[in-house]
Amino acid sequence: MPAYPPYADDDGPGGLVAKQTPGDNAEPLSITEISALLKRTVEDRFGFVRVRGELSGVKRAASGHLYLALKDEGARLDGVMWKGSVARLGFLPEDGVEVIATGKLTTYPGRSNYQIVIERMEIAGEGALLALLAKTKARLEAEGLFASERKRALPFLPRVIGVVTSPTGAVIRDILHRLADRFPSHVILWPVLVQGQGAAQQVAAAVRGFGALEPGGPVPRPDVLIVGRGGGSIEDLWCFNEEEVVRAIAESPIPVISAVGHETDTTLADFAADRRAPTPTAAAEMAVPVREDLLATVGEFALRQRRAVTRGLDLSRERLLVRAQRLPSARTLLEEPTQALDEAGERLRRGLAGRAQVAGVQLQSVAGRLSLPLLAARLERARERLAAQRLNPALLSARLREDGRRLDGVTRVMASLNxxxxxxxxxxxxxxxxxxxxxxxxxxxxxxxxxxxxxxxxxxxxxxxxxxxxxxxxxxxxxxxxxxxxxxxxxxxxxx
Structure with a gap:
């Protein structure tokens, strides 16, 4: 068979102008036509495939579509996952994660290559899942989300407790039962999915929603949050390992208790929370103290207070009695002042009598000079002196004329100065x-x-x-x- 089809002029493959071969009715295909034929052939042959590989170059466009590549030791396969399929992902795709992708192969004529349109993507086994978990933990820990200095103390006696969990599971019943036994409190439940598609988004939204409540608003703001669910496999608890949930718990303005799984189950939410409880029941025990213990403690304090007050009174009473016994009697204290008072009264009586005698003598000596004829003579002389004091009208008239002339002069001066x-x-x-x-x-x-x-x-x-x-x-x-x-x-x- 010749390498090239024969030509009419038998010029070989180096002809300048393309010529139709005799008996050949096929027209040459355009690039678009050959690309469409390849696309149809690939899609018909590989309409459903499952491939395993490591994610590389993961990029999420603004439209919501996900572009990536799957690779192994010897090859690379481009892939795309449309927005609707991305919303159903159960994990956050990252470079280096080994996954199993299900979809169909197709071609992309714009770059003359082929790619896989992924409809479903899962982590390839528990080992890959644990590797992704370790990688995410290391990255978030490097950001300081798990630092011990970020942990806050829980309120001693919260008035309102917020719970983020499933409304139908045993977790909420265990928490309510334990709170009723220890210290009945006001509980607000934010119902969420705790497993499967959309669970991580709902849990993160609930934590942020509680933190956005205004103090004193129509819905009371919790003093502490409990985020929890029952035990399960690592796949069942995976939503609490999602970065969105971890960041929401770390950024919560309200202290958070993580109660995910039972005993040995550990998630990234446990590292981001302020306290980790091994079970939801233990979370309720951490949130509130025992009411009976508080009452007993208060009663003991009251008893100690009464004893302290009574002990002080008893001691003071004893000291008072001892000191009172050392005090002298009232009669003894009054004997000396009574004697001094009697002596002073006797001296006063004698002094008054002597003073009255002296005053009587002085009165008798003065009484001789206060005779009635003598007083009448003095009165007559005073009348004579008063009658001698008479005013001369001429003197008054002269004084008035002089003052009148002075007043007229002042009046003329005032008129001239007005x-x-x-x-x-x-x-x-x-x-x-x-x-x-x-x-x-x-x-x-x-x-x-x-x-x-x-x-x-x-x-x-x-x-x-x-x-x-x-x-x-x-x-x-x-x-x-x-x-x-x-x-x-x-x-x-x-x-x-």
Missing amino acids: PDAVLARGYVRVTGEDGRTLVGSSQASAEARLTLHFRDGLLDVTPLDSEAVQHKAPLRKAQARRPDSAAKPVQDDLFG
Whole structure:
């Protein structure tokens, strides 16, 4: 068989112009046509395949589609997972994770290659799942999400407890039962899926939803959260290993108790939470103390308080009795002051009697000088001196005339100094707001209002500003020098 089909001119493969071979009716295929034929052939032959490989170059587009590559030691296969299938993934795809992908092969004519359209993707065995878990844990731990200094202390006695779990499982019943036994509390349940598709998103949304509640709002904000579910395999508990759940717990403003699984089950949520409980029942025990123990403790404190108070009173009473026995009796204390009082009373009696005798002697000596004729003579002399004191009318008249002349002089001086005396001759007196008489234009221009005192009344005016006064003043002086205004005297400008 020749390598090239024969040509009519038998020029061989090096012909310049393509020519139709005799008897050949087939037209040459276009690139689009050959690509479509290849696409149809590949899709018909590989309409359903399951491949195993390691993820590489995982990239999620803004549209929600997932682009990646599957590789092993000897080959590489591009892949795409559309948005609807991505939403059903049970884990977060990352580079290096070994998976089993189910879908169909197709071609991509734009780059002349083939790829797999993935409809379902699962982690290839528990070993790969544990490898992914270790990788995620190392990455989140490097970010400090599991650091011990981020852990917060749980409230001693929370008033409201938030629980994130399934409403139909045994977890919520165990928690409520244990709380009722230890310390009945207000519990708010946020129902979520704890396994399967969408569980991680619901758990993360519940934790963030509790943290977004406002204190004092219509829905009380919990003081502590319990995130939990029952035991199960690593696949059953996988949603609590999702990065979205771990970050929500680490960022929660409310302290979180993780109660996922039983005893030996450990998830990344346990590392991010403030406390880890081996079981949901243990989480309830961590959240609240035992009410009976608190009552017993309070009762013991009250008893100790009463004993302390009583002990102090008893000791004080004993000390008082001892000291009271050492005190002298009231009679002994009053004997000496009573004797001193009796002596003072006796001295007072003797002193009063002696003073009365001395005063009697003095009275008798004075009584001789207080005779009635002597008093009458002194009264008569006083009347004579009073009658001798007579006023001379002439002296009073002269004094009144002198004072009248002085008063007339003062009145004339006051009239000449009165500033309003010249108002009748056409003058005006200017005063400011405080009533002071203004004598200069600078004083008048500084006032907000002026009062003009005329002969027949007052007039309130407002002064112009200084520029207006300076502009108008020369005009008035020029008018005063006109010949025809000589017959009518013009008053001088009040503002200079």
